[in-house]
Amino acid sequence: MEIVAGISAKRVKAMQEAIVDIIPGLVYAKPGHRLVQFKDAFDVIIDHLLAQSTSHLQTQQGLG
Secondary structure (H helix, E strand, C coil): CHHCCCCCCCCCHHHHHHHHHHHHHHHHHHCCCCCCCCCCHHHHHHHHHHHHHHHHHHHHCCCC
């Protein structure tokens, strides 16, 4: 725990930014297996927000 406590805030920020840059390039699959696509938390949230927006617009236009 002492090692972690000794990391400067500037270095922590740099590491966080590096992780954010790396994450989109990760592939969720075992080597040698067929790639199975699934929705991550971001996809689920965006889908939900789009569905809500569509529903709201249809209600406002008298279509829903």
